Amino acid sequence: MGHPNDDTDKHLRGSLTKQNKKLSRLKCSVHNYDWGIVGNNSQVARLFALNSGSDIDPYKPYAELWIGTHESGPSFVDHGNGRLESLSLKTWISDNPNLVLGERLLRSGAVLSAEKALSIQAHPDKDLAMVLHNSQSSVYRDDNHKPEMALALTEFEALLGFISVKELMDVLCSVPEIVELIGSGNAKQFLLVNEQYRDKNAKAVLQSIFSQLVLSSRNKIGAMISNIKSRLLPEMQKRKLTDKEQLVLRLESQCPADAGVIAAFLLSYVKLNHGEALYLGGNEPHAYICGEYIECMANSDNVVRAGLTSKHRDIQTLLSMLKYTQGFPEILRGVSLNPYTTRYLPPLDEFEIDLSILPQATSVVFPSVPGPSLFLFIKGKGAITAGISENDNVEEGEVLFVPAHTEIRITAESTELHLYRAGVNSRFFTIP
Structure with missing residues (x-):
């Protein structure tokens, strides 16, 4: 998109300032990440086509429609008979500071269409974000936190937070590959002790399992996943696999030999319906699996990844930052303001x-x-x-x-x- 010359830019800014109490239509940016939903099946594709007047490529994945001032996908102001002016929303706002109270919102909105899983990741809290930015500014490009909310447009699946103590016991009883990883003696010791001891030490056991998984070599993970498939595929003929077992096989088909596939056994599996939401705070592990949703977040790019991705992984940072809080996450259904x-x-x-x-x-x-x-x-x-x-x-x-x-x-x-x-x-x- 071209930029207006100085005279045009000054005229446009002046025109917008005079109208700054009116509504402004925005033209938004789209991202075609490979995990997106392809062509007309994607809500992102349909919304972007209507918003921009462009055609939908039936063979291209449409992942995210970005709304706001983010440099990687800025919105532009559309003023005057639907004609798109080459003035970004960020520039317009900086010229009209009376319109906003800071930029608390304006880099933070998106619509997402996910066909494949996004990475297992966590977002640093404010204190850690400052440390990471100061030490690795090329990777962590700002010093702010990135809490976010995901509000389901369709049926939506995610992993969020660690499983409960009871579920951890079930995993150690039903997933022999994880027992082999940590040692059968350690698993038996955890399972056989009294309930009070288990509750007290569950966090340490969980932390140990998760750490060993994400630090394991690709060859070792590949062998573990192969054993899981060899065990589960025949089981499908005898019984219905659990939701988590089915999910693990789906993830393996998308990310073979990835530690995140097995780590899914340790994370809470959440299914949302339209109108239900999840809140993701700092230092919480999560991964969006599939579905379409509205996402709103604070003004930051900071992401620490550990699995289900080909992008940069900062495993040691992620392991040190996680809270290892256990239990099923809260599903938000909102508060009614009117009918x-x-x-x-x-x-x-x-x-x-x-x-x-x-x-x-x-x-x-x-x-x-x-x-x-x-x-x-x-x-x-x-x-x-x-x-x-x-x-x-x-x-x-x-x-x-x-x-x-x-x-x-x-x-x-x-x-x-x-x-x-x-x-x-x-x-x-x-x-x-």
């Missing part, structure tokens, strides 16, 4: 997400707030009013930037209108 809107609030100040599903001819009002908002329309058509301005039309694929202190009213004109709003967490504005 049509549900709000998802993570336990941090950076962001919140609203989901509105409007039947035809119904309306919802988003009150004026001190921070900016991003609106994504994923289904249907409607009319939108900002403050006292006249109605404007919105439809699937459109992304809007809404300035601070702007009340929004949206009315559905189709059978159903589905939209998502991401904004600075309302808790932030109540902090003394």
Whole structure:
């Protein structure tokens, strides 16, 4: 995309400043990572095509639609009869600081379509992020944390956090390959001691197993996975495999001889339905497996990987940072704001997400707030009013930037209108 000359740039910036209390349509960036869903089957592909006016490549994977100011996939302001102006959202915001309260939100939104698993990873908390950035700035390019929320658009699968003590006992009873890795004597000692001792020492056992797995050679992991397949494939003829066993075989088909395949036995396997969400805090192991979802995160690129990936792995850092907290993660179902809107609030100040599903001819009002908002329309058509301005039309694929202190009213004109709003967490504005 070309850049305007200085005169054009100054004229555009001046024009936008005069209109800065109006809504701004955004043109967003797409990423075609190989784990994405191919062609028309991808929600990302459909939304990007509608947002950009481009055609969908039926043979290309569409993984992520990025919304915001991230340098690797910035959004651009679309002003004036749908004509895309070559002014990035980040530049516009820097010229109009009264629109926002910092940049707490604006690098943080995405729609993802995952056909294959993403890497087993964790995001450093703020303290660790500063240390990593100072020592390895080429890898960890900022000093901020990266908590995030994933809100399911379809059925969505993920691994998040470590399994409970009971599940760990089940693994040591049913996965002989892991028992062989840590030694049968160690496994028996853990299984045979009293319950109080097990609970006290489960974290250490879990840490030992996980560490040995991710530090093992590729040849050793390959042999372990081969043994698992040789054991499970005949079992399929006699019984239905457990969900975790089926998942391990799926992961092996995507990432052969990868330690992350076996590590999946040690992580909690979560399945979400539409409208359910997960919150991922700092230093928590996770991997998204498949499905389509809205993702909102804090302003950071920091990722520490250990499995299911061909990218850089920083295993020692990941092992040292993990909390090894055990138990099934909380599934967030949001809080109802009105008959049509549900709000998802993570336990941090950076962001919140609203989901509105409007039947035809119904309306919802988003009150004026001190921070900016991003609106994504994923289904249907409607009319939108900002403050006292006249109605404007919105439809699937459109992304809007809404300035601070702007009340929004949206009315559905189709059978159903589905939209998502991401904004600075309302808790932030109540902090003394």
